[in-house]
Amino acid sequence: MTATTAVPSPTEIVTDRAAFDIASAVALDAADAYYGGNVSPLDDAAYDATVEAIAKAVQTNGWPAPPGLLDEVAAGTNAGDIVHPRRMLSLAKATTAEEIDKWWDRHRPTEGVIVTPKMDGSSARARFVPVGDGTARLDAVVSRGNGEAGEAYANHDEITNLPQTVPMPPGITGPFDIVGEVYMDAAAFDAANDARRTKGKAPFVNPRNCIAGMLRRDKSEAEHDYDGRLTFAAYDYYGETPGDDDGDSYHDRLTTLATMGVPTVATVTDGPVLANDPTDAMALIDRIGGLRDTLDFEIDGAVCRVRSNDDATRIGDRSDGKVPNYAVAFKYPAQARRTTIMDISYDGIGRTGLITPVARVAPVEVSGVTVSNVTLHNVNEAVRLGVAIGCEVEIARMGDVIPKVVSVLPHDLPPWQAPTACPNCGSDDIDKSELRWRCTNPDCSTLAALTYAVSRDALDADGVSGKVIEALMAAGKVSDLADLYRLTAADVAGLDGWGTTSGEQIVAAIDATRNRPLNRFLTALGVRMTGRTMCRRIANHYGTLDALLDVITNGSPADLTVVDGVGDTKAQHIFDGFRSRLDLIADLRSLGVEPTGATVQASADDPIVGKTIVVSGAVPGMSRTEVKEMIESRGGKASSSVSKNTSLVVVEHGSTSSKAKKAADLGIPTMDPADFAAILST
Incomplete structure (x- = not known):
């Protein structure tokens, strides 16, 4: 079967025998690919849903289960010729807190359980x-095979640790x-795929295939088309000699x-944790x-x-x-899902001339969100990936926010071609000297x-939208x-769709921005490498x-390197x-535009002064930019990521966001946004 094999829906699998048989064949093929290193016809989420539907059909209708699919470790794979001293068993799965409750109530652990990450790699026995x-x-490393x-x-010497x-x-x-589990970190996987692309080979779809x-490859082969760094994480050990002691507990092992x-x-991660x-x-x-x-490898x-041990035996x-x-x-x-690229286009040109290709994909749900547009980041990345219209890709929401293409399945379609001229204006004046091309x-x-200059994050000209700018x-x-x-109300009122009142409102909104804070004025100038954060730093300095x-x-440019976060290269661009x-x-300035100076208004006993604060989510009554401006105007530092240097994380009580969890892991205090808004208002 190929990577484009269609699988019936869960409802069809349960109600239609022919659909059940098709799904069973596809699922067995996917299981074989999962453990055998081939391209699977299903992504992980689709595979899980298909197997769940097959199990339900078997239970409901009494249809015969596909050989090994519902109970063997590696259904569809060849066993190999080395028998394991102890079976390498598969684990029962849970996806909800209720299922964990039921498992606990059924087995009642007397000394609790150890909770560890489940690595997304290839199981092996050393x-x-x-x-x-x-x-x-070390005598040998053996694959799990069929358990x-x-x-x-x-x-096995490729496993460096x-x-x-x-x-x-x-x-x-x-x-x-x-x-x-043998696994690969992101850098090793990318390096292996880059080596294969250099030699004209199709890249691996995911780290499991590469592992x-x-x-398995024969080192004597003349063509050694990729290298990588494999990593091992153990989850248990046992002795082969009868009577050997396996330790007092799983924690001890x-x-x-x-x-x-x-x-x-x-x-x-953090070591074994008892629950x-x-x-x-x-x-x-x-x-x-x-x-x-936050990890550079995958856990699922x-x-x-x-x-x-007594509990395990009982x-x-x-x-x-x-x-x-x-x-x-x-x-x-699943963080990654499979879909098809329907088209590749551009979402206009950025305020600094940035050319960003975007893939329009068949809608697919990723991490609970339906995704239909996926960034390709830059022209070079799109070419490196080998994308093509009609090809299948795996996409993920990076940081649970921005969808991106993480891999391209092998295909023989005509590859997408990088633009020879600006896709917006048709100009040949494209700067290709850096990774991100610019017109x-x-x-x-x-x-x-x-x-962008009149947006809420810069001059904040209320009611002056992109549509207004485009018409003007x-x-x-x-x-x-x-x-x-220089605009007058008459200039605006003379345009289609706007009358005198609209003209007066737009001009008044623009007039109201003549004395914005310095950081907002600098942001509105649109200098490359000066976003909102950098402009606040420059203004404060x-x-x-x-x-x-x-x-x-x-x-000279060197004078700007005294600003926090400005190195030599950035200084040259900003200068x-x-x-x-x-x-x-x-x-x-001749038109009366005069930004107000940046001053730190904090006193020594201000609870914000000297603090590094991360704000996650909305603070009542303020935009995120306004919150960061307030923090820095009172002697604090606004940061976007949680680290050991963070003083406070502003996040809703009970939040399960990654920032809230990392704050808890690092022991960093948190505060509800409403409480933080009260502090800012004092």
């Missing part, structure tokens, strides 16, 4: 043999096995592995889930496993022996630049920022427009940008 000096050497048997990986020699675990007398290929120098699923009831367990599951956007869930396995009852895997919603025709980005430009009334301040202009007129706008600034 076998060690004693060498007689209290240590053991009963697997195949030896030829290239798996020790070749380790101390013998306490109580172990003979050969022993460390079971865990399987790397571990994870701790022992760490002391042996073996990375574990616990050490990749004493299902509420605690869900809190830990949510906390680990909140880390997904969290595992709850009983701490006590609870045992499912009646068929194929699934352990003493552990359960909580699956997070250098000054007239091309005027609409976007002026629209089309009528020849406006060609730059200064022209807005220099205090007045005259002080800044003195540096721009009489100084050149302001210098090129000196005539515009003089024109604006």
Whole structure:
């Protein structure tokens, strides 16, 4: 089957035998690809939904289950010829807090459970043999296969963090096995795909495909078309000799592995965490889930496993022996989904001439949001990915916000071609010297630049929209920022759709912006590399427009490096940008536009002074820009990311956002937005 194989809907699978048979074949093919390193006909979310529908159809209708699909570790895969000393079992899955409650009530752990991240990689068993000096050497790494048997990986030395020699675990007398997950971080995956593209090979769709290929390939092959860095995280160990001691508890075994120098699923985040009831367990599951956007590797869930060996023995396995009852895997919603690119276009040209291609895709739900437009970030990235109209892609919402293409499935369609001229104005004047291409025709980005200048984040000219700016430009009334301040009510009233009252309102809104704070005036100038945050920093450093202009007129780019966050390259761009706008600034000042100076109004006992504050969500009565301006005007620093240097996170009580979870993990105080608004108002 191919990557474009259609699968019936869950309803069809349950009610129609022919649809059930088709879905069963597709699901088996997907399972084989998942564990075998091939391109799957389904993404993870579609696979889970299909298997769930098949299981329901089997239970409801008595139809025969596809061989191994519902109960084997790796349905559809070849077993391999190396039998595992202990079966590598699959885990039962949960997706809701209610299911965790039911699992807990059914098995009643007496000493709680250990909660660890569920790595999204390829399960493997590393076998060690004693060498007689209290240590053991790595003998083989074996794939999970079908759980009963697997195949030896030829290239286990590709797993860079798996020790070749380790101390013998306490109580172990003979050969022993460390079971865990082989995975790739984002940088290693990108490097492997870049190497394949360089040699004309199709990139891997996801890290699992790449892992399987790397571990299985024959090193003697003349064509070694990709390299990468594989990583291992252990989740248990056991001795092969009867009577060997596996430790007092699961927690003890994870701790022992760490002391042996073996990375574990616990050490990749915060270490093993004990939950004493299902509420605690869900809190830990949510906390680990909140880390997904901060990790450089993929996790797709969290595992709850009983701490006590006695509990594990008492609870045992499912009646068929194929699934352990003493552990359960909580699956997070899929962050990546598969869809088809229907078209590639551009959302206009940015205020600094930025050319950004956007893929229009068949609508698909990602992390609870229906996505139909996906950024390709820049022209070079679109070319690197090898996108084409009609090709299948996997998309994800980065940081749970911005959808982007993360991989392209192999295809033989004509690749998308980079533009040879600006897609907006047709000019050949495109600056390709940097990763992000820009149109250098000054007239091309005027609409976007002026629209941004009057927006709420800059001059905040109430009621002056992009539609108004576009009409004024089309009528020849406006060609730059200064022209807005030359407008009369009659200029506007003479345009189609606007009368005298509208003209007076628009002119009054523009007039009201003549004395905005310095940072907003600088933002409105649209100098490259000076967004809202940088303009606040520049304004706070220099205090007045005259002080800044003195540096721009009489100084050098190096003088700007004293501003927080400005290095040599950024300083050159900012210096050149302001210098090129000196005539515009003089024109604006002649028209009565005079920004107010930036002053810090804080007293020593102000609760904001000296604090680094992250605001997540809305603060009542203020825009996000206004909140940041208030923080910095009172001696604080407004930041967008939570770190150990953060003093306070403003977030709603009970929020499960990634910022709230990270604040809790780091022990950073939080405050409700309404309470913070009260502080700002004092």
